[in-house]
Amino acid sequence: MAISIRDVAERAGVSVGTVSNVLNRPDRVSEAVVSRVHDAIRELGYVRNDAARQLRAGRSSSVGLVVLDARNPFFTDIARGAEDEAAEHGVAVLLGDSDEKPEREGAYLDLFEEQRVRGVLVSPLGDIRERLERLRAHGTPVVLVDRIAEDATLSSVSVDDVAGGRTAVAHLLAGGRRRVAFVSGPQTIRQVADRLVGAREAVAATPGASIEVLEGAALSVLEGRRLGEELVARPAAERPDAVFAANDLLAVGLLQALVMRGEVRVPDDVAIVGFDDIDFASATVVPLSSIRQPSRLIGQTALRILLEEAEDPELAPRQVVFQPELVVRESSGPLG
Amino acid sequence: MAISIRDVAERAGVSVGTVSNVLNRPDRVSEAVVSRVHDAIRELGYVRNDAARQLRAGRSSSVGLVVLDARNPFFTDIARGAEDEAAEHGVAVLLGDSDEKPEREGAYLDLFEEQRVRGVLVSPLGDIRERLERLRAHGTPVVLVDRIAEDATLSSVSVDDVAGGRTAVAHLLAGGRRRVAFVSGPQTIRQVADRLVGAREAVAATPGASIEVLEGAALSVLEGRRLGEELVARPAAERPDAVFAANDLLAVGLLQALVMRGEVRVPDDVAIVGFDDIDFASATVVPLSSIRQPSRLIGQTALRILLEEAEDPELAPRQVVFQPELVVRESSGPLG
DNA sequence: TCTCGTCTTTGAAACGATTCATGGTCTCTC
DNA sequence: GAGAGACCATGAATCGTTTCAAAGACGAGA
Numbered sequence: 155m156a157i158s159i160r161d162v163a164e165r166a167g168v169s170v171g172t173v174s175n176v177l178n179r180p181d182r183v184s185e186a187v188v189s190r191v192h193d194a195i196r197e198l199g200y201v202r203n204d205a206a207r208q209l210r211a212g213r214s215s216s217v218g219l220v221v222l223d224a225r226n227p228f229f230t231d232i233a234r235g236a237e238d239e240a241a242e243h244g245v246a247v248l249l250g251d252s253d254e255k256p257e258r259e260g261a262y263l264d265l266f267e268e269q270r271v272r273g274v275l276v277s278p279l280g281d282i283r284e285r286l287e288r289l290r291a292h293g294t295p296v297v298l299v300d301r302i303a304e305d306a307t308l309s310s311v312s313v314d315d316v317a318g319g320r321t322a323v324a325h326l327l328a329g330g331r332r333r334v335a336f337v338s339g340p341q342t343i344r345q346v347a348d349r350l351v352g353a354r355e356a357v358a359a360t361p362g363a364s365i366e367v368l369e370g371a372a373l374s375v376l377e378g379r380r381l382g383e384e385l386v387a388r389p390a391a392e393r394p395d396a397v398f399a400a401n402d403l404l405a406v407g408l409l410q411a412l413v414m415r416g417e418v419r420v421p422d423d424v425a426i427v428g429f430d431d432i433d434f435a436s437a438t439v440v441p442l443s444s445i446r447q448p449s450r451l452i453g454q455t456a457l458r459i460l461l462e463e464a465e466d467p468e469l470a471p472r473q474v475v476f477q478p479e480l481v482v483r484e485s486s487g488p489l490g
Numbered sequence: 491m492a493i494s495i496r497d498v499a500e501r502a503g504v505s506v507g508t509v510s511n512v513l514n515r516p517d518r519v520s521e522a523v524v525s526r527v528h529d530a531i532r533e534l535g536y537v538r539n540d541a542a543r544q545l546r547a548g549r550s551s552s553v554g555l556v557v558l559d560a561r562n563p564f565f566t567d568i569a570r571g572a573e574d575e576a577a578e579h580g581v582a583v584l585l586g587d588s589d590e591k592p593e594r595e596g597a598y599l600d601l602f603e604e605q606r607v608r609g610v611l612v613s614p615l616g617d618i619r620e621r622l623e624r625l626r627a628h629g630t631p632v633v634l635v636d637r638i639a640e641d642a643t644l645s646s647v648s649v650d651d652v653a654g655g656r657t658a659v660a661h662l663l664a665g666g667r668r669r670v671a672f673v674s675g676p677q678t679i680r681q682v683a684d685r686l687v688g689a690r691e692a693v694a695a696t697p698g699a700s701i702e703v704l705e706g707a708a709l710s711v712l713e714g715r716r717l718g719e720e721l722v723a724r725p726a727a728e729r730p731d732a733v734f735a736a737n738d739l740l741a742v743g744l745l746q747a748l749v750m751r752g753e754v755r756v757p758d759d760v761a762i763v764g765f766d767d768i769d770f771a772s773a774t775v776v777p778l779s780s781i782r783q784p785s786r787l788i789g790q791t792a793l794r795i796l797l798e799e800a801e802d803p804e805l806a807p808r809q810v811v812f813q814p815e816l817v818v819r820e821s822s823g824p825l826g
Numbered sequence: 827t828c829t830c831g832t833c834t835t836t837g838a839a840a841c842g843a844t845t846c847a848t849g850g851t852c853t854c855t856c
Numbered sequence: 857g858a859g860a861g862a863c864c865a866t867g868a869a870t871c872g873t874t875t876c877a878a879a880g881a882c883g884a885g886a
Contacts, residue, residue, distance in 0.1 A: 169866045204604040205544035206842035225566045249585045268540040406773045434770045437742045505836045542872035
């Protein structure tokens with residue numbers, strides 16, 4: 155059924171090795187033969203078998219990327235950046251969505267390892283440092299994305315989440331707010347925890363300011379809406395006057411819940427700042443202030459580092475940390 | 491460097507074939523040996539080489555999925571549905587984003603073919619029927635997603651775009667609007683063209699109604715904003731009183747452009763209906779009316795059909811067409 | 827004791843590509 | 857006319873797994 159290089163060789167009247175040469179180093183083959191082989195390929199509809207190729211080569215020409223949530227535009231932007239960079243190097247990106255579930259994260263890492271990928275980009279979920287270091291020890295480079303490698307045994311490309319959290323809350327406080335709520339995803343996600351650390355720092359620096367934490371089960375629009383409804387259900391006096399959301403999806407859900415009821419005005423009653431500055435942030439009911447991350451650049455940079463490490467395994471791990479940037483829109487306007 | 495099944499066999503004091511049996515049909519191997527082999531695997535940190543496996547098997551255990559735009563939540567939902575279904579069958583999904591570019595679409599198809607995937611799910615861009623039929627003839631099943639296979643030589647899972655377009659515009663007309671604009675993506679994308687056909691039908695059925703077409707270069711938020719700015723720049727009298735956008739991303743961009751200027755009120759001056767009903771639709775400046783598609787179900791169904799065809803290549807192609815559903819929100823409220 | 831059947835294990839062949847040492851031609855130079 | 861060098865093509869070995877015919881071990885029944 156399947157056409158192999160052998161059939162092509164026979165048809166073109168040359169040896170298998172020659173066909174392979176035509177495909178991979180055409181300069182070593184005479185022109186006449188090159189075109190004869192190409193004809194045969196076309197006539198037979200031959201398609202290279204990548205499995206055989208990889209087997210011989212000992213590794214694939216793909217890299218793996220595991221993200222926390224493929225539906226979050228922030229991660230699709232990272233993926234886009236990685237793909238762009240990968241395309242330039244003739245490498246494909248296999249995308250895995252861990253959906254914030256450790257077992258899915260593990261399954262994708264297993265899969266990538268079996269595929270002998272060139273390397274793995276991970277936006278890690280739980281504590282899988284050990285797993286990743288083992289991977290690296292076995293010769294598969296690993297680069298963390300959107301999270302720093304604390305102990306510097308791995309490379310990472312991330313954003314200063316603590317600074318981001320600090321900036322966000324400092325901005326809210328500067329607008330005159332004092333009772334801040336941090337609408338959070340699972341604290342086990344490091345990025346979330348770091349943003350809270352920054353938020354607390356800003357609060358600590360401002361006399362009279364306080365912060366409470368509302369921990370959601372996921373970083374999603376739905377979860378944001380749920381937490382928003384909790385807030386609306388409170389007596390007005392017990393509501394915060396400012397909310398810092400751990401990411402824009404939560405913030406969007408929050409906005410929906412607050413504004414739809416009509417009971418809470420944004421930003422008059424509650425100011426909101428999100429995180430990520432996804433494309434939709436400027437299109438929401440009340441345009442959303444947010445902390446912008448250079449998502450595409452993160453993906454690009456991570457992939458570049460990954461390929462460099464694949465090239466030279468002796469390279470020392472590097473930590474790249476970008477600084478996030480506050481984008482002010484209506485949702486965090488000054489106290490009315 | 492790499493540990494192979496051979497090393498495991500040696501360590502466990504058995505033959506290679508036995509190790510393979512332990513991995514694939516443990517019931518044929520005595521318990522004592524099974525555990526001895528598992529110990530060896532653990533001690534050596536053995537990981538199966540998928541390339542060798544595939545080579546022997548003649549095909550991979552993945553399927554390919556090519557979408558028009560991985561940043562569009564509609565397609566990530568389709569992907570999610572496909573992944574869910576795939577996971578149940580122990581199959582992985584390789585995601586390719588054609589980014590509305592025919593050459594990228596082709597590149598992904600080439601890649602998938604070289605990988606000998608079990609099958610391919612495509613949301614096709616240009617006219618690649620021939621290419622896809624060749625693929626299928628070579629033994630790789632193909633299922634079209636989000637687009638019907640006109641000549642029924644391939645299976646497809648889609649939504650009735652004509653009906654969707656008709657419903658959307660009929661709804662706008664029923665609200666008293668008469669001068670409709672279709673804010674479109676490239677007409678070469680079949681879904682876009684079909685939605686316009688439906689829109690025209692609705693207009694034709696209503697005396698006094700007219701429709702104009704604004705063709706954008708892509709189905710993106712950015713492009714929607716650009717077209718929106720074009721509309722705002724017109725003298726008020728020349729603006730349409732209703733807009734049907736080819737998808738929600740365009741609609742969101744449009745909304746941004748119209749509302750931000752403050753010159754055009756939605757829905758008072760212009761009513762808007764989008765298409766896809768993405769999660770964000772209900773969170774926009776003015777909550778967006780839209781035509782809902784069962785995106786996740788589309789992905790699931792497509793993958794199921796694909797696997798069935800992979801199982802039995804003789805199966806006749808099937809066309810599954812879902813009916814879309816109008817979701818009315820504020821953006822298409824009645825004429826003020 | 828011999829035969830037959832069951833249960834395990836073995837080892838070699840096969841999948842399809844790439845690589846590389848080998849050998850054959852041809853041309854050029856002295 | 858011989859030797860050297862450049863240029864091409866060859867084909868066997870190899871990658872790591874799975875499969876399958878065959879062999880070995882063992883027990884039961886005659």
